[in-house]
Amino acid sequence: MAEVKFKFNAEDYYYAALERRNEAQHLYVKEHYSLSIYVTGLSIECLLRAFKYKKDKTFDERHDIKVLLKFSGFSEEINDHDIQIEIHTAINTVYAIWRNNLRFMSKNKMKKYLKDIGRDKGFYKNFPKSADTLKCNSRKLLDASYKIFNRGVSIWEKKFLKKK
Amino acid sequence: MGKKILKEKIKNALKTEFTEQEIDLESKSNGKIIGFVISDKFKEMNDFDRQKWVWNILDENLELSEKASIAILLTLTDKESEAYRS
Numbered sequence: 001m002a003e004v005k006f007k008f009n010a011e012d013y014y015y016a017a018l019e020r021r022n023e024a025q026h027l028y029v030k031e032h033y034s035l036s037i038y039v040t041g042l043s044i045e046c047l048l049r050a051f052k053y054k055k056d057k058t059f060d061e062r063h064d065i066k067v068l069l070k071f072s073g074f075s076e077e078i079n080d081h082d083i084q085i086e087i088h089t090a091i092n093t094v095y096a097i098w099r100n101n102l103r104f105m106s107k108n109k110m111k112k113y114l115k116d117i118g119r120d121k122g123f124y125k126n127f128p129k130s131a132d133t134l135k136c137n138s139r140k141l142l143d144a145s146y147k148i149f150n151r152g153v154s155i156w157e158k159k160f161l162k163k164k
Numbered sequence: 165m166g167k168k169i170l171k172e173k174i175k176n177a178l179k180t181e182f183t184e185q186e187i188d189l190e191s192k193s194n195g196k197i198i199g200f201v202i203s204d205k206f207k208e209m210n211d212f213d214r215q216k217w218v219w220n221i222l223d224e225n226l227e228l229s230e231k232a233s234i235a236i237l238l239t240l241t242d243k244e245s246e247a248y249r250s
Contacts, residue, residue, distance in 0.1 A: 066238070070190075070198050075236040081207040085215050087234055096244045117243045118207060125210075144211075 010053035017046035021149055028142055033134035034102075034110045040141045047152050048072045054160065059122060063100035065091075077155045087100060087151055090144035096142055103151030170233055171197060177225035178218070181205070189237075196235040202245045214239035 020043035027036035045063060051072035052060075062068065069075055075091065078084045097119060105113060111133050114120055123134045124140060167171075171189050174197060178187050182203050190201035206214045218239055222231055 028225075066198075069236060070192060073194075073235075074192075075198075076196055079232070081219075081231075085219055086214075088238075089212045089215045091236060092215060092238055092240075095238050095248070096211065096240055099248055113247070116246050118241055119244075121211075123208065 008049075008053070008059070010050045010160075013046045013050035013053060013150070017043050017050060017149075018153075020046055021145060024145070025142060028112070028138050031135075033132065033138040034105065034107045036138045037097065037110065037134065037141055038102045040145050041094060041100075041102065043093050044145055044148060045100075048074055050156070051152070065095050065098070074152065074155075078151060083151070086147055090147040093140055093144040094148070097137055108139065110134060170195075170230060173226065173230065174199075174222070177221055180225070181217075181221055183225065192235065196233055198235045198237075200238045200240060200245070202240050202242060204242050206241050211239070231241055 001044075018040050024036050024043055026035075027039060045065065045068065048065065048068035049072075051074045051077040052068055055073060058069055060071075069091070075084075075088065078087050096117070097114070102110060102113075114133050114137055119133075119137060121127060121129070121131050121136050124131075124136045127136045127139075168191070171191055175187050175189060178201060182201055182205070182207070186203040187199070187201055189197055191197055201218055209217075215237075218237055222234070
């Protein structure tokens, strides 16, 4: 029997990134904050993989944002200094919060993890004290992802989408 | 400017506020610099203030073309960094 192998190209990752981003927003609206956190980070991983794959077609099974940043060249596409700080801030938020093993965490486990890294609800000054830790982080991560996606989609369309 | 010299210049600029152990820089094959500043001085600082702080240091110490060679510098606390590696 023939072995089934999935091969992904840059466009597969790109369109998956857009879908995951929308799904993360949907999960937030439905108050599934822990899953929204995981899926938002996943959407950024897909976007970085799309950019990386345009330069380097070797598959890397690691889910390391630093490696993807390094080989995708994504952050180097931004030259305007003010926008650069905005995007670097957004990437910093993603890097500080997200990791691939969040998918294994229950809500309580994720709350504890966020508290352990110092990102419990008190960290975000613009949220009320009564706010939920998962909700705050989910919102922050989604906001960061919008900034990354706005820039990412614009670069992608300019560089890779064929003009009709 | 050579990759090594630029990396040292960035490190020296950052050493005005951080220790050598808190700075981890890497040169990419295209000459761009990617790295981390991992310090508990970032505790309770939001991501924008961390980045603004680091970039203010770089603005004061580097030329425009040198700053353009920085791909990204991530700013993390010890715990954030530790959790990422675990």
